[in-house]
Amino acid sequence: MYSHKIIEPKWQKIWLTEKANQAEDFSSKDKKYILDMFPYPSGEGLHTGHPEGYTATDILSRFYRFQGFNVIHPIGWDAFGLPAENYAIKKGTPPWETIPKNIANFKRQIQSLGFSYDWDREINTSDPEYYRWTQWLFLQLYKAGLAYKKAAPVNWCDSCQTVLANEQVVGGKCERCSSEVSQKNLEQWFFKVTQYAEELLKEIDNLDWPEPLKAAQRNWIGKSSGAEIKFKLKDSGNQVKETIVFTTRPDTIFGATFLVVSPELAKDWIDAGWLANSAVITYIKESLERRIKDPHGEHLKKTGIFAGLTAINPANNQEISVWIADYVLGGYGTGAIMAVPAHDERDFEFAKKFDLPVVEVIKPLNQESASTGCFCGLGELINSGEFTGRLSEKAFTEITKKIGAKLTTRYKIRDWLVSRQRFWGAPIPIIYCVKCGLQPVLEKDLPVRLPDDVDFKPTGESPLKRSKKFQAGVVCPKCGKEAQRECDTLDTFVCSSWYFLRYTDPNNAKEAFAKPLARYWLPVDIYVGGMEHAVGHFIFSRFVTKALADQNYLPFREPFLKIRNQGTILAEDGEKMSKSRGNVVNPDEVVANYGADTLRLYEMFMGPFADTKPWNMNNIMGVRRFLDRAYTLITEPAKLAATINGEVEKLIHRTIKKVSDDIEGFNFNTAISALMILLNELVSKKDLITQEQMEKFVVLLAPFAPHLAEELWQVLGHQQSIFKGKWLKVDKKYLVDNEVTVVIQINGKVRAELLVPIDLSVETLKEKVLALPVVEKYLASRVPKKVIVIPNKLVNIVV
C-alpha cells in the first residue's frame, strides 16, 4: 500500500512550481495541439464526466511529450452563462462573485488530478481581457456582413416578463413559474452560418471525426436539391398574386392537387392586407402559438384551414385549392408547398382528413399497377401529360425546365441567433445613434465592459437597460453625439467558438491572437469532448474559423482535424447521475479515498472510451490493487537480476507496442489491461528482472498514473523527472516468435493443439498433424475429405 495522500500532492506541487508542462512558442520540435472542452464552472464542481475526457487527453499529452513533441495542452473556463445569472436572481449574489469562487474550486479539483495543463495559458471568457476579443470577433463578422439584425420570434413569459431560451420552455410553460409562454417578435442578432452551408457540408469528408458526429452534422446542415416553382393565386375578388413553392419532387407535379402555406407566410399575407377572413386569421394566430407550446406533439394532428384562394397548377393548368396548415414550416424552403397526396405521407394524411383529391402520377418500377395508398419512392410517371412514361429522375429536370421553374438547393441549417436578453455575457459592441443609426463600437474602445450597478430582477428587458453606468457618456462613434448602447449580450457559444485560438496567445493585449502563433500552433490536432456538441459548438467553431480565414486572420479553414467523443458515465444503478436521484459520484471523494491515479486509471479502464458505461465502486478497488502491486514490486528490496530474461523482455516489448498503439487509438482500457498482464508477469518472475526492465514498466505506466510513476522513478534512483525522459523503443526481434501453437480442428471443432516451428510449410504441417495420435483417434480410419491449412494458425480436417 502506498499513500496517495502524500505522493500525489507532493508531485503536483513540484510540477506546478517547475512549470513542467509549458508549451514552447515556435519551438523547432513538431507541435501537437491537444484540446479539451473547457468546463463551465458550475457551483457543483467537477462531475465524473470531466476526468474521463481530461484523463484521455492527459495520457495523450504526456505520451506525445515522451515522443518528443512540443505539446500545447491548455485549459480555461467557459464562465459566462445562465446558471450564474439565475443564481443571482434567486440569491442576490452577483455572478462576478460566484464565478471566481467556482473557478477556484474547479481549478483545485483539476489540479488534484494531476493533469498536465499549461497553466500559463489559462483563460476565462468572462474576463474583460477575453471578452474584449469576443467583441472584436463580432465586429469582424459584422464588417464582413456575417452579423446582421432582424426581427425574430422569441419565447416570451408574460409572468416573468422575460425572454426564454428554448430549453427553458417545458411543455409550452415557463420552466420557472409554469405560466403560459407566448411568442413575441423582437429584433435579434444573427450570424450568417448559412453562407457557409455548402463548405461546412463538403469539408466533413476530410476530417478525422467519429462517423456518428459527421452524420449528425450532415443531417443538421440538411442539403436537399429540388425546384422552386411559381404558382399563380386568385382570391374570391379575382385579385391575382403568386407564390413560390419548394419541392424535391418536381416529377410529381401532375399529382399536386392542392397547395399548402405555412401560418408564418399566411401571416405576411394578412399583414399585407390580403387574407381578411376572420376564421383564417384566428387559425393562424392559434397555430403560431401552438408551435411554441408543444413543438413535438401537435404535428400529429394535422390541423389546417382552407385559405379561400385557388391556385393554378402550372403543369396542367388545373385550379387547385390553397390551404394553411400547421405541418408546413415558415422557416424552411419558401414556406409553401405543392401537396402531392399520392406520393407524400403528410400530404396524404392531410388530404384524407379534409377530403381532398388524390391523383397518382408515379408507378413503382417493379409493380404492374400503381400502388394503393401512398408511394414515396421514384418510379415511372403516369397521368402526367406529355411526360407519362418517363422515369422520375429524367422527368425531374425536364418538367422543371418545361414549366419555367428553377433548380435549387436548400439547407435545413439556419443562421445562428446570437443575441440574448441577459446580463452575464459579452455585451454586443453596437451603438445606436438617432442620427447615424446603428454603429459598431470602434475597436480601440473595446472592451465594452459589463457594469456592476445591475438589477437582476427580470422585467422583460435586458438587465443592461437598467444600468446607469452602462449608458453613461456613450456617444456615437461617427458623429460624436449622445447615443445608446446595444443592451443584449452574446450567446455563450460565441465565447467558446474561438477560445482555442486564444490559447495560442492568451496574454496578447493588442490582438485576439498573433498570426504567427496561430500559424505555428493551429489547427487543433486532437479534440476530445461529448457528442452533445455535434450540432452546436462544433459547427459554430467551424463557421468562425472559416469566417476568420476569409478575413485573412487564419491560414486554415478547419479548426479540429481529429475529434473523439467520450461516452457518458452512468451511475451505479445504470441511470444518469443526477442530484435528484442522489446517485452522483463526487470525484473529490474518490481522490480522497483512492487517489487521483486510481480515479484516472479506473475511468480509463471502465470500457471503450466512446461508450456509455456505468460506474462501479468495486471495480475501483481492482485498479487500486494494481497500483499497489506495482508499488510493492518496485519498492520492496529484491534481488535485481544481472542478465536479461528473454521471456520477460519479450513481453515488455510486446507491451510497449500494444500500449503505444492503444493510446493513439483511444483504446485506453486494453492498454491498461496489457499493463496488468505485464505486471502479473513481473511479479511472478520478480527475481529475474533487471533494473532496466523495472524502469520500462514505470515509463509505460507514466501517462496513465503520473504521480505513482514519478515516485517510483525516484525510488529507482533517478534525480530528474520521468517526464523529461523518452518513450520506449520496440525491438522488433521480440515481436516475432520462432514457435507457434497451431490449432487442430476436426470438422471445425477444436480437438488439439500443436507447438511447431514458425513458418512451417503447408505440406509439412499437414503431415505432422495427420500423424498425431489424437487426430488418428478422431479420424477412426476415415479418410479426410479435405484438409485446410492456415500456416502458423490452424489446421482443419474435414471428414
Add this chain to the structure above:
RNA sequence: GGGCGAGUGGCGGAACUGGUAUACGCGCUGGACUUAAAAUCCAGUGGCCGUAAGGCCUUGAGGGUUCGAGUCCCUCCUCGCCCACCA
C-alpha cells in the same frame, strides 16, 4: 417518423483484415498467513451431463454463406442516444 449505435459469463468488458470465444478486472469458492477479522498471497471459476477420462451446448432470436461465423448476408426482437412536420 428519420439518423446513429449496441445486445458476449453473476457484473464491467476482451477478441487483429472470418481462424483456440469469454483476455484484463470485479465478484464468488477453496487454501496459506492470523487467536480472529481485514489486507495480502496462492489455486479455481461460462452452462449442462459425468466419480473421472471425456462429451454436449454457448456471443439477443431465427435463417443463410463458409472447411470454419461474436465477426459477413437476410428476417425479426430488445435497449440506448441524437434529430424531428425539412416538402
